[in-house]
Amino acid sequence: MTTGIVTCYRHHDRRAGVTCQRCGRPICPSCMVPASVGFHCPECARAGAQQVHTMRSLRAPSGGPVVTQVLIALNAVVFLADLVAGGAASLWASSYSRISEWGLLVGAALGSNGQPIGVADGQWWRIVTSGFLHAGLVHIGMNMLVLWILGSQLEPALGRARFLALYLTSLVAGAFGVLLVSPTSPTVGASGAIFGLLGAAFAAQRARGIDPWRSGLGGLLILNLVITFAVPGISVGGHVGGLLGGLLAGFVVFRLDERTRSAVPAVVACAAITVVLWVGCLWAASHWADPVLGFLSSR
Incomplete structure (x- = not known):
């Protein structure tokens, strides 16, 4: 029957x-x-x-990009608070706002009061808070525009839990890249996490039988990498670290998505990758930045 x-x-x-x-x-x-x-x-x-395919091929009927909207709202609120405090527009000047100095990513450096600050000094929260700070209106505007474009495609395809887990993994991967490449340079911005979403979108298209080089995504990635290395003041470690982290997490998430409807395995996998990256951040801050800070303090 x-x-x-x-x-x-x-x-x-x-x-x-x-x-x-x-x-x-x-x-x-x-x-x-x-x-x-x-x-x-x-x-x-x-x-x-x-x-011919485009990013719209990733869409699936699983709801609107609520997590994307919340992330954009959080970034906007933090930016406005930092702007009121006097730091967002002149973040790289000699005077920092309390918000920006408290939250920016640095492995080890000297704060405005001459005291050591950074992840190597036990201030682990900088790994996350730096991803919600921005150095000016253009900086946050460009980042939030790209976050909206990518999030509105990936979040409905993945679901909210998997998308948020992927975003946080990419954010920590970007921080790890910063702490490896430029541990004593104050760094802010969501671009590490956004590059991770680009990597995840690349993985998504491959997993669904779409050629990223023919869809235009591969060219977009190459263009952004060229800009990253060619334009001064852009965090190479943050962008490349986020991209590689998002690419790895994206392949894992979409492979698991093919095997089960539940979001739990993908979220657990992203959490495991994030823990490894977090330990890497703490290690990099201590082993790469501490010697430089010791040299600066002795001068």
Whole structure:
């Protein structure tokens, strides 16, 4: 006796929503790749050389980008508070606001009062708080624009829990890159986490049978990396660290998403990666920045 329920040919525990327009096999929403007419399965999408994809191919019916909106709101509130305190517009000047000096990322340095500050001095919260501080209106404006574009695509595809876990992993990965490359330079901004989202989007397209180089995402990544290395004052460690962290976490998250509907395994995996990166931040701050701070203090 048959039940009449058709399941996805790739995920036998999931109900098929449509059939592939090219091969006719039943596919679930996770396997649906939009085509010029209907939907294709991942295999047919890879085989169709004439097909052009965009970031919209990542969309899935799982709600609006609420977490993205909350993250943007948090960044805006912190920026306004820092601006009122007198630090956001002149963060790199000799005088810092209490908010910016308390929250910026640095492995080891001397504060405005001449006392040591930084992750190496036990101020571990800087690993996270630095990702919500920005050095001026243009800085936060550009970061929040890109966060909205990426978040509005990735969050509906991943779900809120997985997207937030991925964002936080990318943020800590960016901090780890900063503490490895420039541990004594005060650093702020959400760009490390945003580069992580770019890496995750790259992983998402690969996992769903989309060629990132043909969709335009690969070129966008290369362009941003060129800007990172070519323009002075941009955190190379933060951008590259966030990108690599997001790429790794993204591959893990989307592979797990193919195997289970539950968000728990992906969140746990991101948490595990974040813990490793966090330990790396503490190690890098102590082993790379402390000797430099000792030299500065002795002069």
